[in-house]
Amino acid sequence: MRFSTTVMVDDRLHVEIPIPTPKKDEVLLKLEAASLNPVDWTIQTGLMRPLFFPRHFPHTPVSDVAGEVVEVGQGVRKFKVGDKVVAILTLSNGGGFAEFATASESLTVTRPPEVSAAEAAGLPIAGITAHKCLTQAAGVKLDGTGPQKNILVTAASGGVGHYAVQLAKLGNHHVTATCGARNIDLVKSLGADEVPDYKTPEGAALNSPSGRKYDAVIHCTTGIPWSTFNPNLSPNGKVIDITPGPRAMLTFTLQKLTCSKKQLVPLLVIRKAENLEYLVQLVKEGKLKTVIDSTHPLSKAEDAWGKSIDGHATGKIIVEPK
Numbered sequence: 001m002r003f004s005t006t007v008m009v010d011d012r013l014h015v016e017i018p019i020p021t022p023k024k025d026e027v028l029l030k031l032e033a034a035s036l037n038p039v040d041w042t043i044q045t046g047l048m049r050p051l052f053f054p055r056h057f058p059h060t061p062v063s064d065v066a067g068e069v070v071e072v073g074q075g076v077r078k079f080k081v082g083d084k085v086v087a088i089l090t091l092s093n094g095g096g097f098a099e100f101a102t103a104s105e106s107l108t109v110t111r112p113p114e115v116s117a118a119e120a121a122g123l124p125i126a127g128i129t130a131h132k133c134l135t136q137a138a139g140v141k142l143d144g145t146g147p148q149k150n151i152l153v154t155a156a157s158g159g160v161g162h163y164a165v166q167l168a169k170l171g172n173h174h175v176t177a178t179c180g181a182r183n184i185d186l187v188k189s190l191g192a193d194e195v196p197d198y199k200t201p202e203g204a205a206l207n208s209p210s211g212r213k214y215d216a217v218i219h220c221t222t223g224i225p226w227s228t229f230n231p232n233l234s235p236n237g238k239v240i241d242i243t244p245g246p247r248a249m250l251t252f253t254l255q256k257l258t259c260s261k262k263q264l265v266p267l268l269v270i271r272k273a274e275n276l277e278y279l280v281q282l283v284k285e286g287k288l289k290t291v292i293d294s295t296h297p298l299s300k301a302e303d304a305w306g307k308s309i310d311g312h313a314t315g316k317i318i319v320e321p322k
């Protein structure tokens, strides 16, 4: 039997389990890097059961990975053994905290040699979410062809936020970005035009230092009520909320009923490799970068896990099988 080392971080338990066998439309990856997202530990707490995932415990967590194809299922056409790739593993299977994992062909894209495994592994959920918020939910153009918009990114030092700042600047938009004092220089270096500290009264009020009203807010943290966003929005301003709670859903419903021009838009990204290839290409061209908070060996994956739960990562937390 083939074995790989896998961690069940919930229990701080590292166990040996069989290397998975790829199904017809899957590839088997020898993993080189995995990145964490807050949803990983939300799943692991069991909060999303019984309606969603995982179906069974113990569950090997983490879905964003980069690695090398070492086996392909019979129906796989796009990849061959030896290809370097980045992939999103399904919520039901997980599997990123391991040495080997199977990925669906449709959720896997090629990784060029210029893009490191760690940079690529950071991209899937956080990068796709940032891209979707800007382009689909807020209707912002990223190729410089549309009108310049005033955009606010909250938690701009986090996984989603740091990609959102860079993508918005690719489209020449004016970006206000909130983060803590220690990350202001970093967020400016990613292109943000003005960076209020969220712990100051002006930052907490989301005021633009240059007095702008936001056409779109990419809202990547929690606990900010609509009454704080409202006075900062342009007449048709939208708040794209990727962490909507019950209050946000009530605001959304009331706004729909009253045909409000200012809108809160709850957004949930479904796992698709949509635009992942484009994001990888941007990294290759040096137009987008993955800021790496810290890198941890798989044998110490629980340190990475704890860091993500703390909620103070700057960019992406990476785990490498070693």
Ligand SMILES: NC(=O)c1ccc[n+]([C@@H]2O[C@H](COP(=O)([O-])OP(=O)(O)OC[C@H]3O[C@@H](n4cnc5c(N)ncnc54)[C@H](OP(=O)(O)O)[C@@H]3O)[C@@H](O)[C@H]2O)c1
Residues within 6 Å of the ligand: 037, 038, 039, 125, 126, 129, 154, 155, 156, 157, 158, 159, 160, 161, 178, 179, 180, 181, 183, 198, 220, 221, 222, 241, 242, 243, 267, 268, 269, 270, 308, 311, 312, 313, 314, 315
């Ligand atoms: N809807 C979806 O499909 C979707 C997809 C991806 C993520 N999400 C959710 O989006 C949220 C963000 O994800 P993430 O991966 O970006 O998280 P993350 O990387 O863990 O975010 C951590 C960062 O947020 C900053 N931060 C925390 N509170 C802040 C505030 N009030 N103002 C400004 N910055 C603040 C922290 O800065 P300090 O250290 O200085 O406090 C830290 O740098 C999570 O709740 C996640 O579950 C949703």
